[in-house]
Amino acid sequence: MFNSHYALMKEFASRLSVSGREHDFSNDLKAWMKPFADTVSTDAMGNLLLVKKTAVLDAPRLLLTAHMDQVGFMVTHIENNGYIRLSPVGSVNPIAYSNIPVKFSRGSKGILVAETNCKPEEMKPNKLYADIGTISLKETEKYVQVGDVCAIDVPLMKLKGSRIAGAALDNKASCAIIYKIAQLLSAEEALPFEVGFAFTVQEEVGCRGSKTIAYSFAPSYALNFDVTPCYDTIGSIPGNVRLGKGAAIKIRDNTVIVCKTIVDSLEQTAKEESIPIQREIIASGGSDTGVLQLTRQGVAAGSLSLPCRHIHTGTETIDSKDFDAIVQLALAWIMKGKVFEFESLG
């Protein structure tokens, strides 16, 4: 259906899904993912869960997760002259959001600008406002209302080599990764374990969705997919992860220290399959992985991250080679049963 990774990601990234307003993208995902699963459900918070069942009784349950929401803004006020005031949803660097094209939830396109004569040192999210070309409050309200959301509207483009840049790769690229994994797993004979594919909501505002969907699916094992910052740009602080160096195996982030046994078994699988990998440690920045780990009596949770430059801007940049590496590694790890090899998490 999607004839390349680029086409797949471009389609996913084009869907607006600001935290709390994921339902449109969720419906599209449901349609795309349906052929690969036996059951589909949406919970009270809006998390989407598709399950590939197994005939084996009391089989282990594995949950693969990716958050389907993106950062953006919510409309808080409309001025008399039609300008739109907003408040950020998720973590937003105002400098990356000044003077960019945006699209709104009811379909209008517009521009997000900084107040004129605002000095760089004064830049804060409340100095931004949107303009959709209307000249009055009444006119604006025909297209955009208080409570609507908007996000950066920069379609994906190909850079040289296998690199792709654009808005919303965080985390549409990981949703695309789960799509590919599900597609490849559906070609396998009946599996001796149950696999859940969960697209979670509201990760960007505090990993809220994953808590409920993990509790209800009650997995023993989980693998989260998200993007992770690269440290190979000009002015970056020192760090290990680089674009194009392979699948990033998460060791720790703000929410979690991943169990050594999971990290070791992912690395072992990568070695056996000659898949390029790198180790990921970040001190600030979190993910759903920590929430998964805390579910019920505890879950063996790990994470494979897609290296991504300039996260939360209109120029997020990834490398298809890393995308491939993650899909291959996750599949090999799952099919070889490595994920079920251990009990104590340490």
Add this chain to the structure above:
Amino acid sequence: MHYFPTLIRLQEFPCVSGYAYGFLPPLQKLCEGLFDSVSVTPAGSLLCMRHGVDARKTILLDAHMDSPGFMVSMITPNGFLKVQKIGISDNNLLPSLDVMVYGKQPIRGVFASKPPHIMTPEERAKAIGDQDLLIDVGFTEAEAEEHIQIGDLVTFSPCVTLLQNGYVSATGLSSRLGILSLLHCAQLVQHQTLPFHVACLFSTGYHTNNRGISSAIYLLNPDMLISLDACPAAFPDIDKRLLCQTEHGPVIHVCDAHGLSLSNALIDCAKENGISHQIMASPSGVCSQSDRAFTSFEGVPTAVVSLPMRNLHSPHETACLTDAEQTARLLASFVLHPEKAVIPCK
């Protein structure tokens, strides 16, 4: 319980949040003969059960086994290790401190610092930043990469020193003395019938996401939780309301956010049994481990009992062993007559 020799024996086993698995074997050995069952929870904590007459009620006693430490985040071009902190450490205490780096095998190192003569007056007037933390292992970059990788654990070199008057100074004392105190409690009631089930949990994740206690509360659905912790003791120029005193017995925290019933019961128990104790007012919370526990799953009445500890969060935490003995006596007396604690309906 021979506190000092046991602390020395436990020295060679590091236990840092996320890296606690190596500590389980020696801990299990110390538990031998004291409990009806010992198991490792899915979150990697040690759960030890003593069965009680009334099987419907469970008391959970918790002592965290993990200490703060560091994780290698990068190897610099000249062979030094950059590290990130796990848990709280005071950067001002680190320069010239001995450390152990757990690479392929344990490797000695030293926290390095920029020589003072090349610092500007502004730099000298500032505290050491987290990004300046560097460890000298005496290797070139290539040599370091052979032995060490990103994600490896770094701890303070273990050290136990006997000071005057039964005071002991040791790395990780705030967790280790709690463990020994809880084991001492188990010894005191070893041959006695217990009215309720008593679960002794040696939890991990205290310095990160509290997953040890979360997992145990899910599994046991206990009726009450008493968490052992450490409270800062005697130091000049600190508001007396924030401090306790050494040699005055365990600190019982009175905290509105935990419910008052359990702490009142502990205070009564201490008075009735002639156990020296101190009371500390802790409005709106004590520490994240117990604060979160109170609202976990079905909720659990909570109390925190602390060991008075000098030099908290430093490599040489210091306590008086008689306080640990009194703490063990308090817990033992309580579990022998817990029916006095008024427990809300289950």
Add this chain to the structure above:
Amino acid sequence: MQIENFFSLCEVFGPAGEEKGVFQWIEKELSGHGVSITYDKVGNMHLYKPGKKPPPNKVLFTAHADEVSLMIQSADEMGFLLFGGSQSLTSRFAGNMMPTAICGKRLVVGKNHIPGVVCIKPISLQSEAEKNKPPFIDEMRLDIGAKTKEEALSLCPIGSLAIFDSDSYSFGNGRIKAKAVDDRIGCYLITEYCKQNLPFDFHAAILVQEELGCRGAHVAAYIQQPDIAVVLDATTAGDVGQVSGMQCITVQGEGGVISYIDGGTIYDYALTQKAFALARENGIKAPGISIRLLAWHN
């Protein structure tokens, strides 16, 4: 180099003002080696070993015996000891040490080697302003586990000297770590040299109180009246983390350093050139340094 032997010298209790432990170690090593040993009135140790013939110029080799140390100044009601290393209590430096090198470390006090731990306010109780600055010496306390002021002072009387209690070990690729390498390494080199059969008569002085401002050196030089003096000491290697190039001053692994200049002295040019020439002729690595900075080195 006999590393374990060197470590035993490093571990000797030898603060400025009480260096005799170091002298005892040296005397023991040199017993039976034909070295004559005398002491001057301030306590410097003077060594003389005859060689095959007298040298054309009298050369005096020196090293200092003392290590960085702190002095107990009083105790408080809780039994904690207060200490300092220089006259000013509010100075950030104390006896040539950065405050961060002292706090959180173990010390031993006095001839009975009473162990103690240096404490400051726990970080969880510090204000934002306190967290953003390094600690002052007067904010630190030495905890020996004493219960009262009287007990603390009876174990560690006012005026007792305290040194670091630091393990010695080898690590990494040919590295060692110990306290007092500055300047037990100089003492060690002189001692080892004295054990050999020497081509020329050899004069050396092991000095006291260098860390307090090169005090022993004044007296030793006056008494010995040498034509040439060669000082053996340790110097700072700044090759740490991202510090590089000129800022390092010296770098480990490149050999012994011949100094052109430091905060107290411009070294004789001809002598330094001779030293470099000797090093080259004998294939010995020896880079030079020039440093102009605060008071270090005699």
